[in-house]
Each structure stands twice: as C-alpha cells, then as structure tokens.
Amino acid sequence: MIRAIRANFGSPQIAIACAVVLLALFLLTVLAPWIAPHDPIQVNLAHKLSPPSWEYPLGTDHLGRCMLSRLLYGARVSLGFASLIFISSLGIGLLIGTLSGYIGGWMDYVLMRFCEGVMAFPSLVLVLGLVGVFGPGLAQVVLAMVLVQWVYYARMFRGMVISLKERNFIAAARISGSSQWNIIRRHIIPNVLPPIVVMGTLEIGWAIMDIAALSFLGLGIQPPSPEWGSMIHEGKAYIRSNPELMMYPGLLILLIVVMFNLLGEALSERLGVKKRFGKDGELKWYRRSRYWK
Amino acid sequence: MSLLQVENISHTYRSSNRLWRSGSLTTVLSHVSFEIERGQCLGLLGSSGAGKSTLGKVILGLEQPRQGRIIFQGHDLYYADTRAARQLRRDLQVVFQDCYSSVNPRMSAEQIIAEPLNNYEKLTRDEGKRRVGELLEAVGLKADDMRKYPHAFSGGQLQRINIARAIALKPKLIVLDEAVSSLDMVNQTRILSLLSELKATFGLSYLFITHDIKAAHVISDSLAVMDKGQIVEHCRDKSGLADSAHPAVRELFASVLPEHPRDRGLGRESAIKQ
Numbered sequence: 001m002i003r004a005i006r007a008n009f010g011s012p013q014i015a016i017a018c019a020v021v022l023l024a025l026f027l028l029t030v031l032a033p034w035i036a037p038h039d040p041i042q043v044n045l046a047h048k049l050s051p052p053s054w055e056y057p058l059g060t061d062h063l064g065r066c067m068l069s070r071l072l073y074g075a076r077v078s079l080g081f082a083s084l085i086f087i088s089s090l091g092i093g094l095l096i097g098t099l100s101g102y103i104g105g106w107m108d109y110v111l112m113r114f115c116e117g118v119m120a121f122p123s124l125v126l127v128l129g130l131v132g133v134f135g136p137g138l139a140q141v142v143l144a145m146v147l148v149q150w151v152y153y154a155r156m157f158r159g160m161v162i163s164l165k166e167r168n169f170i171a172a173a174r175i176s177g178s179s180q181w182n183i184i185r186r187h188i189i190p191n192v193l194p195p196i197v198v199m200g201t202l203e204i205g206w207a208i209m210d211i212a213a214l215s216f217l218g219l220g221i222q223p224p225s226p227e228w229g230s231m232i233h234e235g236k237a238y239i240r241s242n243p244e245l246m247m248y249p250g251l252l253i254l255l256i257v258v259m260f261n262l263l264g265e266a267l268s269e270r271l272g273v274k275k276r277f278g279k280d281g282e283l284k285w286y287r288r289s290r291y292w293k
Numbered sequence: 294m295s296l297l298q299v300e301n302i303s304h305t306y307r308s309s310n311r312l313w314r315s316g317s318l319t320t321v322l323s324h325v326s327f328e329i330e331r332g333q334c335l336g337l338l339g340s341s342g343a344g345k346s347t348l349g350k351v352i353l354g355l356e357q358p359r360q361g362r363i364i365f366q367g368h369d370l371y372y373a374d375t376r377a378a379r380q381l382r383r384d385l386q387v388v389f390q391d392c393y394s395s396v397n398p399r400m401s402a403e404q405i406i407a408e409p410l411n412n413y414e415k416l417t418r419d420e421g422k423r424r425v426g427e428l429l430e431a432v433g434l435k436a437d438d439m440r441k442y443p444h445a446f447s448g449g450q451l452q453r454i455n456i457a458r459a460i461a462l463k464p465k466l467i468v469l470d471e472a473v474s475s476l477d478m479v480n481q482t483r484i485l486s487l488l489s490e491l492k493a494t495f496g497l498s499y500l501f502i503t504h505d506i507k508a509a510h511v512i513s514d515s516l517a518v519m520d521k522g523q524i525v526e527h528c529r530d531k532s533g534l535a536d537s538a539h540p541a542v543r544e545l546f547a548s549v550l551p552e553h554p555r556d557r558g559l560g561r562e563s564a565i566k567q
Contacts, residue, residue: 167394168389168391168394168395169394169395169396169397171350171353171355171387171389172387172389172395172396172455172458173397173408174355175353175354175355175382175385175386175387176386176408176409176412176458177379177382177383177409177412177413178408178412182412186397186400186408187397190397190399191397191398191399
C-alpha cells in the first residue's frame with residue numbers, strides 16, 4: 001500500500017480523496033456541538049477508562065470524559081487555529097514582504113536583517129521562548145506563532161516582488177500613469193498569490209503539529225479544554241493500561257498532516273506552481289526553510 | 294519648438310557597495326544631446342551596451358539622469374510639478390522589446406489596453422469596451438480578442454497589444470525600445486508597416502531604438518548612432534549615414550548580411566551546404 005501511495009504521490013485521485021476527507025473533518029468540527037454525544041469536559045468518575053460502548057463510542061479517559069466528543073472539539077482548536085495562524089502570518093508577511101521588495105532601500109535592509117535574525121533560530125524554539133514570556137494559553141501560542149511565522153512569508157514574497165519589479169509590465173504601468181498603489185494592487189499582488197494555495201496546505205499541517213506540540217508541553221490550551229496535544233499528554237500516564245488514549249489523537253494528527261501534505265503536493269503539481277515558482281527558487285527555498293525549521 | 298529636446302544628458306551606474314569598498318562608477322551616457330521634431334521618427338542605432346536603452350529610460354522618466362535636461366513639449370520632465378508631469382507622461386508612451394514580459398500575465402487584453410485609459414479618462418464600462426475594441430482593430434487584431442489572456446497570443450500579436458496600449462491615449466511621442474527585434478522577419482515587416490501607418494494617422498513621433506540598421510532605414514526620417522554612451526553620428530537625412538567614416542557606423546553596416554548567400558563572402562559550396 002505504501003508503494004501504491006508513493007507511485008501515485010501527487011496524483012489527482014489521492015488529492016481528491018484527501019480533500020474529501022479533510023472537508024468531511026472540517027464539517028465535523030463545525031458541527032461538533034450538535035453531533036458530539038457528550039459534553040467534552042463533563043467529568044464522570046463512575047465511567048472512567050471505560051472501553052468503547054454504545055454510549056461512549058471510543059471509550060472514556062481517566063476522568064470519565066467521552067473520548068469521541070473530546071476529539072471532535074479538539075479538532076476545532078487544531079484546524080481552526082492552524083488556519084488562523086496561517087492566514088494572519090500570511091497577511092502580515094505579504095504586506096511587509098511586498099512593501100520591502102517594492103520600495104527597497106534602507107527600509108528593505110532593516111526589515112530583512114530583522115527577518116534573518118528571526119530565521120537564525122529554529123522557529124519552535126523561538127515560539128517556546130515567546131510563549132514563556134507571554135505566559136501559557138491558546139491566544140498567546142497563536143500570537144507567538146504568528147510573530148515568528150510571518151518572516152518566512154515576508155522573505156519569500158520579497159524575493160518574488162523583486163524579480164517581478166524588473167519586468168517590463170511594471171515599467172509600462174508606470175508610464176501608463178498608474179499610481180504606485182495601483183501597481184502594487186493590480187500588478188504585483190496578483191502575480192505573487194498563486195503559490196499560497198500550496199503553501200497553505202503545507203503550512204496548516206505544520207501549524208497543527210506545532211499547536212499540538214506546545215499543548216503537549218502544557219503551554220497551549222489549558223485543561224480541561226480538549227485539544228489533541230494535551231490529550232496525548234494526559235493519556236501518557238496510562239500508556240501501559242490504556243494506550244488508545246494517546247493513540248486516537250496521535251493518529252488523527254498524523255492522518256491530517258499527511259493528508260494536507262499529499263494535497264499540497266498534488267496541488268502544486270496540478271496548478272503548475274512548482275514549474276513556475278520552483279524554477280525561480282522561491283517556493284523551493286520556502287519549502288526547504290520550513291523543512292529545517 | 295521641437296517636441297523633445299535632450300540636452301547634455303550624462304548618466305552613470307554605481308555598482309553595489311562591497312563590504313569594505315564603495316562600488317565603482319560606470320558611465321553609460323555622456324553628454325548626449327538631440328532633438329525630435331513633431332511627426333518625425335528618429336532611429337537610434339548602436340550595438341549592445343552602447344547606452345540606447347538607458348537613454349530610452351531616461352527619456353521616459355523612469356530613471357533620473359545625473360546631469361542634463363529632458364525638455365518635452367517645453368517642460369522639463371524631471372522638474373515639472375506633479376500635475377504637469379502627469380500630463381506630460383500622458384503624451385509619452387513606450388513599446389518594449391520583450392513583448393511577453395511587457396504584459397501582466399494575469400490581465401486580459403482588455404484590462405491591459407484599458408489601463409492607461411482608466412488612469413487618465415473617466416470612461417463608462419461600455420465606452421471603455423468600445424475604445425479597446427477600436428484600438429485592437431487599429432492594430433490589426435479582432436475586437437473579440439479583448440477577452441483573451443496573454444498566453445493565448447503569439448509574439449507578434451502581443452506586440453500589437455503593446456502598441457495598442459501605447460497609442461490608447463493618443464500620445465505625441467512613443468519610444469520603441471527594440472520593439473521589433475524579438476520578432477521574426479515576417480512579423481517585423483508587418484509591425485513596421487503598422488507603425489508607419491499609425492504614425493501617419495495619429496501624427497505620432499517615434500524614437501526608434503534598434504541595432505538593426507535595415508529596420509531603422511524603413512521607418513526613420515533621421516538616424517543617430519550611439520557608441521559607448523555618446524552619439525557619434527547624427528544624420529538628418531537617413532541616406533547620409535552610409536557616407537560616415539566612424540568605425541562604429543562602419544561596423545553596423547558590416548553586420549548587415551547581403552540578401553543572397555552567394556554574396557556573403559563564403560565559398561559557393563559552403564553556402565550550399567548551409
């Protein structure tokens with residue numbers, strides 16, 4: 001099966017399958033309050049560590065809370081906040097990268113030295129440090145991650161803007177009397193956007209893992225709110241008697257991250273993003289920088 | 294009064310600063326002066342690196358020269374106030390050599406040609422469409438083509454779109470920066486005759502920058518030759534250039550291939566083999 005997946009890596013069938021499953025998951029998270037069988041934080045010590053049953057389809061944890069409900073509500077945190085992190089850091093990165101690349105000069109110099117400074121550290125270490133300063137909590141984690149992530153986007157967009165700026169159609173637009181703002185809005189931004197679909201799918205996968213990792217360390221969302229990372233943390237104590245407490249959230253994280261990556265791979269193949277932007281190195285550089293984070 | 298007066302333009306490029314020493318200066322233009330009269334076409338010849346394109350950029354207002362003045366319709370282009378500069382820009386348009394990079398790949402032909410119109414004229418949607426259609430027909434394309442995107446056009450067609458954008462505002466002067474050099478011979482001839490036609494219809498003036506002496510002969514009224522950032526020969530009468538003795542001019546003439554392979558100085562056999 002692994003061989004079959006590798007052979008079809010990036011094929012439309014796999015991408016469609018991933019997209020369908022991810023969409024279904026997304027729907028489930030949105031509908032969690034209506035379909036979850038129990039309140040995810042309701043403690044019921046009479047039922048603690050019970051095996052799967054009709055009442056508790058995936059059993060209960062050490063405090064007798066319904067696992068299925070906790071997983072469903074946990075997906076809201078993971079998917080929702082991962083998208084939030086992606087969108088806000090993308091927005092900040094796009095703004096600063098475009099201005100930096102387009103205007104250039106000392107502003108570009110200062111901003112890019114700052115970005116390089118941030119990129120010199122592994123991003124997870126920086127996020128850990130920032131969360132240490134801000135204090136634990138989901139909002140602080142999101143803020144810290146956005147503060148660290150935007151530099152990667154800014155660097156990438158700056159590179160793309162600089163190579164675009166030299167193209168004749170920018171000069172032609174200036175000669176046609178377009179204002180600087182219109183040139184950025186109508187000529188620069190539409191030409192740097194195509195890779196973001198691919199980046200989005202990869203980035204959300206990373207963000208889900210980072211949120212889970214920070215929650216596992218006790219820095220993210222605080223108990224009793226359900227979150228996959230903190231569920232793994234809580235299940236850790238029962239790894240010998242009830243390994244499924246760790247396995248359910250762990251497998252879900254694995255599944256979702258793998259599916260996002262497969263989808264991203266197929267999309268970049270399909271949209272020709274790799275051909276157009278991999279060649280110039282921006283997307284390639286971006287992916288490598290994310291890989292070594 | 295001439296339409297465009299280029300007065301004593303000098304320009305240098307500074308290579309970027311290294312870690313310990315400042316960059317060196319390269320002179321690209323030194324003391325260039327000439328004039329273009331209304332309705333005339335000046336062919337600016339020269340080999341690569343002679344400073345032709347930099348001069349084009351300076352005239353278009355894209356790059357401020359270190360020294361000298363560009364007087365366009367009686368106003369200094371670089372020291373006019375913002376309003377006047379905007380009006381001057383309107384009468385000064387460009388067609389670049391690389392037709393593919395001159396158009397935004399994410400805009401349709403209609404959006405490309407309508408861009409200057411929208412910047413200077415308040416047109417309603419229908420009126421804008423009608424104007425774009427007229428312009429497309431004026432450059433020999435179909436009005437239906439306005440919905441297509443650049444990838445659906447050939448090089449020659451794209452260059453026609455660039456020309457349509459350049460003439461959209463009915464400018465006084467168009468800088469043709471190697472505008473036909475990247476096209477094949479057939480398209481070159483077609484575009485050149487289109488340009489001559491448009492010049493007669495709209496009373497345009499051209500600055501025709503090229504390294505192709507034949508193309509320059511076809512379209513220009515007068516010719517100038519640049520070498521190493523200077524104008525080394527300026528003939529008001531284009532046939533006068535053949536008499537010039539300057540080595541840069543002779544080199545340009547020598548680079549023109551004779552019509553028939555037999556006359557190209559190769560043996561007959563090698564010509565046949567080729």
